[in-house]
Amino acid sequence: EADIYQTPRYLVIGTGKKITLECxxxxxxxxxxxxxxxxxxxxxxxxxxxGVNSTEKGDxxxxxxxxxxxxxxxxxxxxxxRPSHTSQYLCASKGPAGGKAFFGQGTRLTVx
Amino acid sequence: xxxxxxHPSTLSVQEGDSAVIKCTYSDSASNYFPWYxxxxxxxxxxxxxxRSNVGEKKDQRIAVTLNKTxxxxxxxxxxxxxxDSAVYFCAAYGGSQGNLIFxxxxxxxxxx
Numbered sequence: 304e305a306d307i308y309q310t311p312r313y314l315v316i317g318t319g320k321k322i323t324l325e326c327x328x329x330x331x332x333x334x335x336x337x338x339x340x341x342x343x344x345x346x347x348x349x350x351x352x353x354g355v356n357s358t359e360k361g362d363x364x365x366x367x368x369x370x371x372x373x374x375x376x377x378x379x380x381x382x383x384x385r386p387s388h389t390s391q392y393l394c395a396s397k398g399p400a401g402g403k404a405f406f407g408q409g410t411r412l413t414v415x
Numbered sequence: 416x417x418x419x420x421x422h423p424s425t426l427s428v429q430e431g432d433s434a435v436i437k438c439t440y441s442d443s444a445s446n447y448f449p450w451y452x453x454x455x456x457x458x459x460x461x462x463x464x465x466r467s468n469v470g471e472k473k474d475q476r477i478a479v480t481l482n483k484t485x486x487x488x489x490x491x492x493x494x495x496x497x498x499d500s501a502v503y504f505c506a507a508y509g510g511s512q513g514n515l516i517f518x519x520x521x522x523x524x525x526x527x
Contacts, residue, residue: 334515348515348517406458
């Protein structure tokens with residue numbers, strides 16, 4: 304079934320650790336996005352990509368990086384996690400032109 | 416870049432009443448406007464969308480209107496039910512930076 308998948312769903316890590324949040328989609332979408340969201344609150348755009356080898360920073364880069372080596376894969380890396388990074392991270396992908404955008408189930412990150 | 420403002424931030428209605436949520440956008444190049452519903456602990460789900468060449472779209476109890484000249488669009492929910500209670504987000508896509516920007520959300524409570 305075509306969908307967008309995020310792993311892990313939950314993660315608790317120590318301060319200073321490097322982590323990578325995975326996002327994969329099977330819909331063949333060119334555009335992919337990472338958002339940070341505290342429960343029920345605003346969706347902050349962190350990074351986005353127009354396609355392979357394209358990455359752009361959003362308003363909230365939050366000391367993270369992304370890569371887009373394959374169309375279906377858009378991982379987010381935090382080089383040195385801090386308690387302020389504790390949040391939910393949502394990945395989304397969008398079809399071309401006026402195509403619809405769909406979200407993954409999210410990764411709930413806790414940095415202790 | 417694009418800026419999306421959403422009002423109100425909270426909305427409480429009686430079951431059976433109508434609910435209206437309004438959004439404005441800043442980038443006249445934006446051409447696609449989706450609406451998402453997010454229930455507690457779940458990912459945002461697309462409920463309806465509208466493209467810039469259409470003024471109104473309806474799907475059962477939900478409708479969206481778009482005024483390109485004024486750069487605002489609205490979500491209308493008629494005959495509200497308790498299961499409509501959630502946080503609703505509007506978004507705009509296709510501006511000069513080609514990213515998907517969300518409003519801050521509206522928490523809708525439908526009282527039985």
